[in-house]
Amino acid sequence: MILTGVNDGIQGERVVCICRKINKQRVVVGSSAHRALELVLEGTPAKCFVLKPVRALQ
Numbered sequence: 001m002i003l004t005g006v007n008d009g010i011q012g013e014r015v016v017c018i019c020r021k022i023n024k025q026r027v028v029v030g031s032s033a034h035r036a037l038e039l040v041l042e043g044t045p046a047k048c049f050v051l052k053p054v055r056a057l058q
Contacts, residue, residue, distance in 0.1 A: 012050035020044035 003010070019041035030036035041048075
């Protein structure tokens with residue numbers, strides 16, 4: 001299934017994005033003291049796919 005609607009998302013431990021331009025980059029709060037990056041990608045179309053799915057936490 002390919003998600004194409006607004007606010008559709010994917011989740012994985014390793015995600016690849018293909019785009020023509022990175023429009024905006026900012027640091028956001030991650031878990032605990034860790035920081036994460038948020039990127040806004042632009043393209044015709046910008047694509048992302050999961051290389052490694054999320055493992056179950058034990």
